[in-house]
Structure formats: C-alpha cells, structure tokens
Amino acid sequence: MDFPILTVITFVPLLGSLIVLLMPKDKERLIKQFSIAVSFIPLILSILLWVNLEKGGGIQFEEQVAWIPTIHVNYHVGADGLSVPLIFLTALLTTLSLFYSSFTIKNRVKEFFFLFLLLEMGMFGVFVSLDFVLFYVFWEIGLVPMYFLIGVWGGPRREYAAIKFFIYTLVGSVAMLLAIIGIYLNTGTFDIIQAAALRPFVENFTLGALAFWAIFLAFAIKVPMFPFHTWLPDAHVEAPTAGSVILAGILLKLGCYGFFRILLPMFPEQFHRFAPIIAVLAVISIVYGAMVSMAQWDLKKLIAYSSVSHMGYVMLGLAAAALALGSEDMLTSQAIAMNGAVFQMFNHGIITGALFFLVGVIYERAHTRDLKAFGGLASKVPYYYGIMLVAGLASLGLPGLAGFWGEFFVFRGTFAIAPVYAVVGVIGIVFTAAYILWKVIQHVFLGPFNEKWANLTDMETYEKITLWPLVIFMVLFGLYPPLIVDTINAAMTRLLSGL
Secondary structure (H helix, E strand, O other): OOOOHHHHHHHHHHHHHHHHHHOOOOOHHHHHHHHHHHHHHHHHHHHHHHHHOOOOOOOEEEEEEEEEHHHOEEEEEEEOOOHHHHHHHHHHHHHHHHHHHHHHOOOOHHHHHHHHHHHHHHHHHHHHEOEHHHHHHHHHHHHHHHHHHHHHHOOOOHHHHHHHHHHHHHHHHHHHHHHHHHHHHHHOOOEHHHHHHHOOOOOOHHHHHHHHHHHHHHHHHHOOOOOOOOHHHHHHHHOOHHHHHHHHHHHHHHHHHHHHHHHHHHOHHHHHHHHHHHHHHHHHHHHHHHHHHHOOOEHHHHHHHHHHHHHHHHHHHHHHHHHOOOOHHHHHHHHHHHHHHHHHHHHHHHHHHHHHHHHHHHHHHHOOOEHHHOOOOOOOOHHHHHHHHHHHHHHOOOOOOHHHHHHHHHHHHHHHHOHHHHHHHHHHHHHHHHHHHHHHHHHHHOOOOOHHHOOOOOOOHHHHHHHHHHHHHHHHHHHOOHHHHHHHHHHHHHHHHOO
C-alpha cells in the first residue's frame, strides 16, 4: 500500500485537535460534531488497515524517514497482527467516547474535545512506532491529556487522582528512558526492530537485567500489575466516563503492548530467567484483583479492580510463554498462551469499555454508584439490565461471549507449561463470577424494588448507539473467535520463531 495510512491515522486526530483549538469556544455543538467526524477517519482507515494486513507477513505499512540524523533518530512506523487490532480498538473506543461525551460534557467543551483528540494521537503513535525515541515521545504525549481529563472533568478527588496517575507513570517513564539510552549506547541504534535483532547486553547479563527491570517497571505500572496498580482505582473512580473508558480500554494496553513489542523480543534471556517472578505477580494480580473487586460497593471501583485481575491474565499468558522459551516441545502451547494474552487485551477493551459506559449511564441518573442503594431495577430499566447482563457475563468469561476465549487460551497454554500457576489463577474466575452475579446483578437489578428509583428512566437513544457496537463485538468474537485469533496467531508465531 503506497498510501501512508499509519501516518494519516496517527496525525489526523492532531490536525483535528488543532482545528478545534481555533474554533470559538461558544460553538459547542460545532466542536462536538467536528470532533466526532474527525474520529471517524482513523476508524475507517483502521478497518482498511486490518483488511489489507497480510497475515504472517511481519511488520507492514512501514514508513521511514530521517528525523534527527545527528543522533540516528528516524520517523519509523509500521504495524503487524499485534498492533492492528489495537489500532482498531483505539479508533473505535475514541469515536464512541467522543459521541457519548457530546451528550454528557457541558463545561469547557472546547478543551475537553481538544485533549481527547490529542490523546488519541498519542495512543496511535505508541502502537505504530518502531523507533525508541518516537515511541517514548508518543508514550509521554498520552500521559498529559489524560492528566488534564481526570484533573479538570473528574470527581471530587480529581486533583489527587490526576497527580497520582501522573507521578506513577512518570516514574516508570524515567526508568524506561534510562534503559533506552543504555540500549542505544550498546547497539548504536534507536530502531526497535534492529535493536531487538542485536540483543543488547547479550554479553553482560547483569546490565541486561538492569535494563530489563527498568523497562519492566514502566510497562508494569501502565498494565497495571500488582504491586504497581495502586494509582488505577483512584484514576478510574475520579475520571469522567469517557476518560475511564479510554483508561481501561486503551491506556492499560500500552503497557501490555510494550511487553510484546519491546521487552520479550529484546531481552528473551532475561525474560525467561525472571518469568517465574512475573508469573507469580500475574497470578497475584488475578486473584487479588478479583477478591478486592468483590469487597467493593462502589460500582466504578469494582470494575476498576476487575481490570487489575483481567490484565493479570495477559501477563500470565506472556510469562508462561517466556517460561518455555528454548523448548521446542512447548512451541504450540507458547503460541496459544500468547494468543490468549493478546486476545484478552482486545476483549478487555470492548467489555470493560462497555461496563464503564454503563456506570456512566446509571450515575447520570442516580448520582450514586453505591450498589447497596439500588435493587430490583430489572423491571424498571430492562434495556439497561439487558446490556449490563451481556457485558457482565462477557467479563466473567461465559462461553459464547468474547471474554471466554482470551482466558481459555491463556489457561490452555499455561496449563501445559506451568500447571501450578494456571490452577491458582483459576481461583480468579470463581471470584469474578461471584462479584458480577452477586454484587452487580443481584444488588442492582434483582430483589425487592427500591421505591426511591420509581422515576428512573431507561437508556436513551444516544446511550444505546454507544453501547451496541461493543455488544455486537462481544457476541461476534465470542461465537467466531477466528475473526481475530487468526490475525494475532500469525504475529505471535512469527515473534516466537525469532526468539
């Protein structure tokens, strides 16, 4: 494809945000409509990207020009079966978030939509960058708009949550920057693909281990992985609805993506050596996240902690694959575990994105997220109940819905490689089922009807339009997972063959 599709996908949101900046702030309706229209361009192009992707073809749609020749920094972008589904997910959730926000954001509209489009550019940039400096620039660009989205449009403790989010991520970023400089000094290149092929610090395991843990810290904070997760509940609870959707749906995936794109290909020996530690942290994330979710009565905080648990599945699949590096007999199980990990990333984006939209729907009406305050809403808001039921069952991994396959693949691959981790991790599924069915479905929708909500109204048209695409994907990928697994599998098989 001669058309610079990745550059257009990445920078159209930036162009849109700059135009929004030039618009009169009292033209709120025009700003909203324009921003939504702009977001459709990368969404359509991301579909074309997926359709034109050659499965198993490695990095494609590459563009490379010199950017800062003095220090060998290039504008180098490309995509493969790992990044293309995440680019599509980013475009989809951004468009839905902007559409939803056009009905719910009433103050400082111009700034909100400017920052949201800027954030979209940063997220696209991370998924397409093949140069360390470019990757780092986009990584940081994604940090700033989210800080303001939480700090300006968030809840009562928004400033505390925004600063905590910023500091945590910045600490990881600084550690990663030091490691990047070390890799450059060792390999002489900032190119991610070339540096991975050169295997930095291959002659010095200790230095390699230091670089490994520095980058690990940056990505683990972003995932978020136990014990680096404590910024997440505050950020989720205080963020506006669309901010929570993007935070859970995309920003957490930036860390996971970094593990696949950078850490595993560049430090396979260190990853293999430290995989037991990472697997233990992953299992703790799964079980601890699910147990803490079960203890919550704030619906938003419950879903926030569930993200810690669900991202644990991603890390467990990745750690299991790293544990078996060097074993030819385990190649199939490695690929299955990694397929499950990437599929789980995508599924979590659509499922948790939907759940946070649903939290926003009920909060806009009731102005509370306290689960004990509800009861018997199933007959009062049947449409809302139906959507919540599908999203909740997808989150707990019911067969036939998308959430099942990611977890199934992870456990199938992990069980063959390290059965103890898989068995302990299964406990998380039990707690997940418990908090979805008991805390969410039982307390909100079943039981005696709380007359306090006699005037509660069901979902409006714009809310249905926001949720339906996500519900369709939950069912579609649940019934026919090869639609996405074939794309992921080709990329994971190629990645494993190069280690």
